[in-house]
Amino acid sequence: MKLVKPDELVELGSGSSTKTRLLLEAMHGTGGRWYVPIEISETALYQAAKMLSSDYDWLHIDGYVGNYTTDLPLLQRRGRRLLTFLGSSLGNYTNETRAEFLAMLGNALQPGDALLLGIDLVKDEETMVLAYNDSAGISARFNLNVLVMLNRELGADFDVSNFTHSPVWNAENSGVESHIRANKGMTVSLPGLGTSIELGEGEGIFPAISCKFTREGVTRELGDAGLEVTQWYTDSAAMYGVLVAAPKI
Ligand SMILES: C[S@@+](CC[C@H](N)C(=O)[O-])C[C@H]1O[C@@H](n2cnc3c(N)ncnc32)[C@H](O)[C@@H]1O
Known part of the structure; x- marks a missing residue:
């Protein structure tokens, strides 16, 4: 200062x-x-x-x-x-x-x-990914809350229990990507956007990156x-x- x-x-x-x-x-x-x-x-x-x-x-x-x-x-x-x-x-x-x-x-x-x-x-990969996957599940709840918001704001019908928070390190982007993956195939409607999306098992929604x-x-x-x-x-x-x-x- x-x-x-x-x-x-x-x-x-x-x-x-x-x-x-x-x-x-x-x-x-x-x-x-x-x-x-x-x-x-x-x-x-x-x-x-x-x-x-x-x-x-x-x-x-x-x-x-x-x-x-x-x-x-x-x-x-x-x-x-x-x-x-x-x-x-x-x-x-x-x-x-x-x-x-x-x-x-x-x-x-x-x-x-x-x-x-x-x-x-940037530090070792395990430490970086673990920071987005704490054992108390706070990061998971935070990330899955995106689906709750889509339900509330766009009238979507995501069943949050059918999704898993799945952070991964992307070396090319030097960032932890917080994916949300579908546990099974499903169709989700998004009335607020006048559309619906098909998700296959393991397919992801990728709402956020945290670059290092x-x-x-x-x-x-x-x-x-x-x-x-x-x-x-x-x-x-x-x-x-x-x-x-x-x-x-
Ligand atoms: C990770 S928090 C950091 C808060 C504080 N600066 C700290 O370091 O503890 C990010 C803050 O930025 C705000 N924010 C995120 N995107 C923003 C944007 N595009 N314009 C203004 N504020 C934003 C959020 O509402 C939140 O309060």
């Missing part, structure tokens, strides 16, 4: 803003006062802003309910900017879509600004977006990374 001395902290996908507290406190120490969270969930944003404003009376919060994939360029600047994107949400972009997104981040930064990026690093990164790879990709990695930190086992990048001059 001392290196950047931001006037504003812009956070993409801020959620509950729990981790952000550390950053906000550090920003306060160097004179910054603005927090600009962009969050798609109005409820999450409102709750977080309410808690933060009661805990930090010096903080000016200008929350934005919207989609960070498209809306970042719409934000007004309030001086030097620290843009944060935590929780390895960058991993939700595929190799095909990530370059465009990173270019948008690069364009949102001016000389003197910085990006603070949290990423999940290497220092070399992410440095190259950020470089292509006009950003230079200036600091790099990991935990002691090098499972996760946090980096600071600045616009190349």
